Amino acid sequence: MGIENALGDGYFTTKIDALTNWARSNAAWPMPMGLACCAIEMMSFAAPKYDAARFGSEVMRFSPRQSDVMIVAGWVNYKMAHAVRRIWDQMPDPKWCIAMGACASTGGMHRCYGVVQGCDNFLPVDAYVSGCPPRPDALLHALMQIQDKIRTEHSVTLDT
Amino acid sequence: MDLELSEPLQKVIDGLTEDFSSKIIDVYQSTGDTFVRVEPDAIVEVCRSLKEKHHFIYLANILGADRFTASERFEVIYNMVSLRDRERLFVKVWLEEEDPRVDSVTPVWNSANWYERQVYDMFGVTFNNHPDMRRIYMPEDFDYYPLRKEFPLLGIPGSIPLPTSTPDTE
Numbered sequence: 001m002g003i004e005n006a007l008g009d010g011y012f013t014t015k016i017d018a019l020t021n022w023a024r025s026n027a028a029w030p031m032p033m034g035l036a037c038c039a040i041e042m043m044s045f046a047a048p049k050y051d052a053a054r055f056g057s058e059v060m061r062f063s064p065r066q067s068d069v070m071i072v073a074g075w076v077n078y079k080m081a082h083a084v085r086r087i088w089d090q091m092p093d094p095k096w097c098i099a100m101g102a103c104a105s106t107g108g109m110h111r112c113y114g115v116v117q118g119c120d121n122f123l124p125v126d127a128y129v130s131g132c133p134p135r136p137d138a139l140l141h142a143l144m145q146i147q148d149k150i151r152t153e154h155s156v157t158l159d160t
Numbered sequence: 161m162d163l164e165l166s167e168p169l170q171k172v173i174d175g176l177t178e179d180f181s182s183k184i185i186d187v188y189q190s191t192g193d194t195f196v197r198v199e200p201d202a203i204v205e206v207c208r209s210l211k212e213k214h215h216f217i218y219l220a221n222i223l224g225a226d227r228f229t230a231s232e233r234f235e236v237i238y239n240m241v242s243l244r245d246r247e248r249l250f251v252k253v254w255l256e257e258e259d260p261r262v263d264s265v266t267p268v269w270n271s272a273n274w275y276e277r278q279v280y281d282m283f284g285v286t287f288n289n290h291p292d293m294r295r296i297y298m299p300e301d302f303d304y305y306p307l308r309k310e311f312p313l314l315g316i317p318g319s320i321p322l323p324t325s326t327p328d329t330e
Contacts, residue, residue, distance in 0.1 A: 078320040079299065085323035113306050113315030114297070122325045 016156050024068070024094070025150040026056040028143065031067035031091060033084060036074025038101040038133040045136035055143055064090040069146060071139070072119045075103035075110045085122050096149070098142045099125045102132045163189055168245035172214045180206055193250055200253040200262045207238065207251065207268045216240040216249060219265070222275035224283035228309045233257040234285055238265065255285060264290040282307035 003013060030052075032042055046052045046060055061067035064087045076084055088097070099119050102108035105128045107117035119125065126149060127142040165173060176196065177184055183202035188195050198206050210216040218241040225235040232254035241248050253262055264287035265272045276287045277296040284305035287293060294300065299320060304311055 078322065082323050085325075112313060113311070113320075116322065117314075122323045124325075 017154060020155040021151045021153060024155065025147040028055075028057050028069045028096070028146060028150070029059045029061045029067045030057055031064055031070040031087065032060050032062070033070055033072045033087070034074060035072070035076060035080065036103065038073035038104070041133045041136050042071055042073045042100065042139060045139045050136040050140060052140065052143065055140070055147065057143055064088075065092065067091055068094070069096045069098060069143070070123075071098045071100050072104040072123065072125075073100040073133075075108060076116045076119045077114045078116060081116050081119075081122055084119065088123055094150075094153075094155070096126045096146050097123050098127045098129060098139070098146065099123075100129045100139055100142070101134055102130065105130070108132060163187065163194075165189075165194065166247065168242070169194055169247050169249070172210070172247070172249065175213060176206065176209070179209055193248060195250045195252060197252045197254070200255060203238075203251070203253050204263045204265055204268065207240075207265045210240065210249070210251070211268055215242045215244045218243055219269040219271050219275070220248070222265075222272060222279055224279040224285055224307065226283060226307065226309045227254075231256065234260045234283055236262055236279060236285060260285045261288060262286075263288045266290060281305070284308065 004011065030046075032039065034042055044050055046058060052058050057069070068091070070088055070091065072084065088095070099105045103110055103115070104119045107115055109132070111117070116122070127145045129138050129142045131138055163173070173187055173194075173196070177187075180198065180202060183199045183206065184196060185199065186195075186197040219238065220241050221239040223237040223239065225237065227233055227235055234255040234257065236253050236255065238251040239248070240251070255262060260283070262285065264276055266276065267289070273290070273292065274296060276290055277292070277294060279285050280287065280293060281295040281297050282305060295302065298306065302320065304316060304319065306315070
């Protein structure tokens with residue numbers, strides 16, 4: 001029944017959406033926006049012990065043109081916010097954002113005039129990680145949440 | 161008040177009171193440190209004498225403080241170290257709330273340049289004859305002095321612009 005019979009062995013049919021999302025979700029290259037102590041935990045997230053390579057995210061890209069997920073690790077002050085937003089705008093679509101730690105999510109303990117109270121004030125954040133700083137496994141969990149989100153997206157649209 | 165000064169510091173205080181008797185307002189000790197408050201118009205001479213006669217060659221920091229008093233509201237604190245005698249000395253000046261100004265000590269210590277810019281940035285104290293009197297942390301067009309007591313903790317909404325948050329595809 002269906003096209004499989006006609007194709008014979010060695011063929012597999014699927015949806016183009018599923019195929020794209022499978023590829024995208026397993027190669028979400030991070031853009032490490034390391035701004036404070038969370039960046040140290042982000043490094044061990046990529047290092048062999050916690051090993052982000054298991055999820056296809058071992059390639060930390062310091063070029064925004066080659067990255068898919070921005071990890072905002074640390075507090076963002078008003079001066080830095082413009083640079084972060086500029087790098088975000090340089091990342092090609094589709095892109096996702098993780099706010100790592102209390103400071104990136106809400107401003108955290110930096111409740112003062114110079115620090116943006118949460119990077120969602122100027123970035124569309126997909127996953128928030130609590131903790132100060134969060135453990136690398138918490139960041140891995142956020143990455144898995146992003147993967148789940150990618151897998152449920154409609155990636156391919158008909159060009160009419 | 162009795163001062164318990166070490167031998168080198170006693171020499172410094174004696175030298176200062178001899179050279180600048182009319183300019184020294186107060187000498188006191190607190191939590192193990194020695195403080196000298198001087199007239200603001202004499203700060204450069206006092207600092208030059210401390211550096212050249214008493215070997216305070218290392219200016220560790222310059223701090224500002226908002227005492228929030230009716231008169232002489234702002235305070236500038238010079239924290240200097242004599243590496244030869246292993247002594248630390250704090251020199252203070254008090255300034256009026258209206259247009260606080262004091263002469264820069266950059267001719268004495270070059271390192272005072274950024275410290276004074278920081279005090280200017282946070283408290284609005286202007287330093288005369290400073291080579292580069294600009295803000296150092298806050299944006300240049302910022303209208304307030306954030307460490308003054310009347311400045312709210314979370315800042316003034318909208319005083320520093322955030323980047324646009326509209327999606328860049330629109």
